[in-house]
Amino acid sequence: MHYKISVLVFIRNEVGEFLMIQREKAPNKGLWSPIGGKLEMGSGESPHECAVRETFEEIGLRIDSSQLHLFCMIAEKAYEGSNHWLMFLFDCRASISKLPETIDEGRFSFFSRESIETIPIPETDREGLWTIYDKHRNGFVSARANCTPDQPLKIIIEQAVDGA
Numbered sequence: 001m002h003y004k005i006s007v008l009v010f011i012r013n014e015v016g017e018f019l020m021i022q023r024e025k026a027p028n029k030g031l032w033s034p035i036g037g038k039l040e041m042g043s044g045e046s047p048h049e050c051a052v053r054e055t056f057e058e059i060g061l062r063i064d065s066s067q068l069h070l071f072c073m074i075a076e077k078a079y080e081g082s083n084h085w086l087m088f089l090f091d092c093r094a095s096i097s098k099l100p101e102t103i104d105e106g107r108f109s110f111f112s113r114e115s116i117e118t119i120p121i122p123e124t125d126r127e128g129l130w131t132i133y134d135k136h137r138n139g140f141v142s143a144r145a146n147c148t149p150d151q152p153l154k155i156i157i158e159q160a161v162d163g164a
Contacts, residue, residue, distance in 0.1 A: 003084045007051045008036035009068070010133060011061070011092040017110035019059065019096055020119075024106040027082075032111070032119050035059060047088035055092065059100040059108070067094045071137045071163075074155075076124060078148040089129065091137045128155040138163030 011019045011034070020032040037054040039045050045053070048065040055061050072089035100108045111119065116130060124145055132141055141160040147153060 005039040008034045021106040051090045074143040076145045
């Protein structure tokens, strides 16, 4: 299995609800997640540049890297038994004022943090990423996850630095 590199961008509206996309494509087809996508490795794109690009491409919000806080880097082993992922998670300091229109990647909705627990989301998000967001969004955490099929999901925090 090869590694793929991706970003997720956690964006809220003006009342603090999270913007989520219900994915139309694999991985995570039919599930809700923050926006994001894969790095354009051929061009030498950085994770910050990818987050800026994906934010504009998916929701039309123009931001720059100063409006992003990298709060997590997580290595997922054998996600869905098909790939390893190195993911960079960003908290966007800019808010979005209205719901974006549906795109070929999926449709959008806003959810309160509490309601995210009741919608279909990837198991790794439910078991790890949202917990990491809740505890470390103002700091930084490095983690790894064993997502090998037919084994229990195991997420290990390698290092965490609390933010102010």
